[in-house]
Amino acid sequence: MTAAPPAIARPDAPAPAPAPGRRDTRARRRRRRRENLPLYIAISPFYLLFAVFGLFPILFSIVLSFTDWDGMGEISFVGLAQYQFLVTDDRFWNAVGNTFIIWILSTVPMLFLAMAIAFLLHQNIRFTPLYRVAFFLPNVTSMVAMAIVFGSVFSDTFGLVNSAMTALGLDAVPWLSSPWGIKITIAAMVIWRFTGYNAIIYLAGLQSIPTDLYDAARVDGASLLQVFFRITIPLMRPIILFTVITSTIGGLSLFTEPQVLLGDGGGAGEAGMTIVLYQYNQAFTQFDFGYGSAIAWALFLIAAVFAIINWRLVSGRGDGPARRPRARKDSRR
Amino acid sequence: MLGAAGLMPLAAAGCGSPETISEDPSELVMWYWNRSASPELLDQASSAIPGTDKHVRADVIGTNFDTKLRTSLAGKAYIPDITYINSNNALYFTNEDLFLDLDELGADAVKSDFYEWKWELGITPKGRFCFFPLDIGPTGFFYRQDVFEDAGLPSSPEDVSAAITTWEDWIALGAELKDSAGSFLVNDAQNIFEGYLNSSPERYFDTDDNALYLEDGSAVRRAWDVTITAIEAGLTAKIPRDRGTDQNAAWSSGRTAGNIGAAWWTQILAESAPDTEGSWRIASQPVRAGNNGGSFAALPHTCKDPEAALAFLTWINSPSNQALAYEDVQLFPSTPDSFTDLSYSGTFFGDQDPLDFFSTAAETVPTSFISAWETMIGGSFTFEIANVETTGKDPDQAWADALSQAERVLTKRGVEV
Structure with a gap:
């Protein structure tokens, strides 16, 4: 038995050639490099821009978080002082608490609403494309214009909501000056903006469920509720997880809504101060770049914990990642 | 990031x-x-x-x-x-x-x-x-003459100025305004706190970095006390300045009938509350004019x-x-x-000439010193003022919190006080 052919050969593998010389390999490598060069050049703008505007600032913010710097003078190294300050900073923990409360207040109703809307849009109704556009529209609306509208609607003394409530015989709520009012208003802005976005994703998921499953269930005599909970929800699980993940990312980095609604200070009692808004506040209104960077990395740690939890949730059952839809990344932030 | x-x-x-x-x-x-x-x-x-x-x-x-x-x-x-x-x-x-x-x-x-x-x-x-x-930006006390008149209060700039030569008198006038017209004196407490400090020769620090605000009877503490008195008397409308639309609505409707504002506010007011043309006047603020x-x-x-x-x-x-x-x-x-x-020709302030008012007010603005450290800690005090005003926080607790927050920030930035 001499020179037995390899048991498993790739079908497209070239016939084994006589052992190539060193010069051959180098030439081939050079040729391949030349062939691939246009491809590398074609994709380089992203990596160059990312290196300059993404990677460098990220790495530099690690350095800055160990320094005290006002943005123009000397950068002085202070070791872990910024982080020591951070763990005992009530304002930071208040911001963490606010962020999570607003996240829960917005994400839970938003995803339920989105599912309901998607379910309705999935029915055979007229003008479905129109509805889809209508529900998605808030997602592309200018945030500043939206903040003005919400500010007027929820205004304590002159707002539409309070006028309606007093007309109905209820007490007016200080939406923009009480701790819970502020959080609910911000959550309402988030819900208004992202429900349609999530509904569209759910709709795509609903449409990918084969109809023969429903037919079979109907033949077996399943009720509508059973169909929904035994077929729709289990098959939608990866998609629901996807929206939970994007909502978590968006919720943790919540900034624009409170900033345009309440200004850099986060409103009365800092009830609308989120982590990212606090970071912005420290870095760009207090010019404390060292502390701002430390907050950024604290947020990174919190986000990492959530990423791990999400990852566990998804990979735990095995069927998750494979079916994750290739939806556009959430553009919130 | x-x-x-x-x-x-x-x-x-x-x-x-x-x-x-x-x-x-x-x-x-x-x-x-x-x-x-x-x-x-x-x-x-x-x-x-x-x-x-x-x-x-x-x-x-x-x-x-x-x-x-x-x-x-x-x-x-x-x-x-x-x-x-x-x-x-x-x-x-x-x-x-x-x-x-x-x-x-x-x-x-x-x-x-x-x-x-x-x-x-x-x-x-x-x-x-x-x-x-x-x-x-010399400052004065802007007020709605029509609201003051309806409330039976002094209403001409001279009379109002004469009635509010001290902050206590100003608060007393605000209480009368509240009682008889139901209007607030100012939109937010921060306006009082800053209005006081901006007219004070002493602020948070002196040029040698001494923390004046920590001393007994400091200007900061007096500004705080005046502001707390006004809050407790219910003279502020509790509309913070970052909600400009609400503030404007309050001034336009007469719900809030005053504001301590600088010369540049005349134009902002005329643009944001054009319907109130002719109703506003400016009186000298208590004690002396400030700069903002x-x-x-x-x-x-x-x-x-x-x-x-x-x-x-x-x-x-x-x-x-x-x-x-x-x-x-x-x-x-x-x-x-x-x-x-220069001469003024507008009619927004009726027959009053704001140019004349503020150029006179500018003569009385005291010389003061704003420290770099003040820009770091001033926010702690206005933040706590807002807490007392909107969430009903205990003023003593708020003052203590403002001091400790200020100290923490200064220590972190390497400033010894």
């Missing part, structure tokens, strides 16, 4: 980027923001600064002015030759070496043209004169031609040119002589 934005200049440092913006040796680049200089005068300076062979290229820097200026200074690249700086010039005291001492260039020669207190605000703790006076706002100009250490740059600053801020700038973009002059050339 948002915190990392704006740190790019370090990459540019040392990479051979030019320090100044323009390569033309006869062109001085100036940074300013909209309506901080008269376009007509800038146009003249763009051909030549009078008395020199240099000219000015004025670039409007939009939002985040301070961040952009810091960025260029930190990166040591593309630094303007002349820069305007807002009333937060104290933010730059810790890096005053980045700016030229204008006295060394002979700025003294025009010192007597300006209100002395404004000139003093441009002097750093080390005694260097780095910040040249532009406009000012007003900008400065500085020459970064890289300035191509400091003499010509200073010549530009003295020219554009001469009494006659400041009068022109007032007519052009309503910058309130920092030179008393400007007012001889």
Whole structure:
């Protein structure tokens, strides 16, 4: 038995050639490099821009978080002082608490609403494309214009909501000056903006469920509720997880809504101060770049914990990642 | 990562980027923001600064002015030759070496043209004169004459001024206003706290970094007490300033009938509450007028031609040119002589002349010192004032929290108090 052919050969593998010389390999490598060069050049703008505007600032913010710097003078190294300050900073923990409360207040109703809307849009109704556009529209609306509208609607003394409530015989709520009012208003802005976005994703998921499953269930005599909970929800699980993940990312980095609604200070009692808004506040209104960077990395740690939890949730059952839809990344932030 | 934005200049440092913006040796680049200089005068300076062979290229820097200026200074690249700086010039005291001492260039020669207190605000703790006076913001008590009249209160500017010579009298007047007209004296408590401090010769620190606010009976504490009294009497409408729409609605409807405002507020008010034309008047605020706002100009250490740059600053801020700038973009002059050339013709304040009022008020503004540290801790106090006002926090607890927060921030920034 001499020179037995390899048991498993790739079908497209070239016939084994006589052992190539060193010069051959180098030439081939050079040729391949030349062939691939246009491809590398074609994709380089992203990596160059990312290196300059993404990677460098990220790495530099690690350095800055160990320094005290006002943005123009000397950068002085202070070791872990910024982080020591951070763990005992009530304002930071208040911001963490606010962020999570607003996240829960917005994400839970938003995803339920989105599912309901998607379910309705999935029915055979007229003008479905129109509805889809209508529900998605808030997602592309200018945030500043939206903040003005919400500010007027929820205004304590002159707002539409309070006028309606007093007309109905209820007490007016200080939406923009009480701790819970502020959080609910911000959550309402988030819900208004992202429900349609999530509904569209759910709709795509609903449409990918084969109809023969429903037919079979109907033949077996399943009720509508059973169909929904035994077929729709289990098959939608990866998609629901996807929206939970994007909502978590968006919720943790919540900034624009409170900033345009309440200004850099986060409103009365800092009830609308989120982590990212606090970071912005420290870095760009207090010019404390060292502390701002430390907050950024604290947020990174919190986000990492959530990423791990999400990852566990998804990979735990095995069927998750494979079916994750290739939806556009959430553009919130 | 948002915190990392704006740190790019370090990459540019040392990479051979030019320090100044323009390569033309006869062109001085100036940074300013909209309506901080008269376009007509800038146009003249763009051909030549009078008395020199240099000219000015004025670039409007939009939002985040301070961040952009810091960025260029930190990166040591593309630094303007002349820069305007807002009333937060104290933010730059810790890096005053980045700016030229204008006295060394002979700025003294025009010192007597300006209100002395404004000139003093441009002097750093080390005694260097780095910040040249532009406009000012003398303050007064704006009020709705119609609401005051209906409430049976004094209503002419003279009578109101006479009735509120002390803060206690002012609060008493506010209580009467509340009782008989149901209107608030001001929109938010911060307006009182800052209105008090802005008219006080003493603020948070002195030039030797002594923490005056910690002493018994300090101006900060007195401002705090007056503000708390007003909050407890229910004289504030609890509408913070970041909700401008609500504030305007309150003033337009008469729900709030007053405001301690600076000269520049006359125009804002006329634009935001046009329906109230003729209803507003301005009275002297308790004790004496203060100053709120007003900008400065500085020459970064890289300035191509400091003499010509200073010549530009003295020219554009001469009494006659400041009068022109007032007519052009309503910058309130920092030179008393400007007012001889000016007259007011509007009717928003009825027969009252706000120009006359504020130029008189400007004479009484005290000389004070705003410390760089104040810019770091002032927010702790206004934050706690807002807590007392809107969430009903216990004032003693709020004061203690403001002090401890201030101390923490100062310690972190390396300031011993």
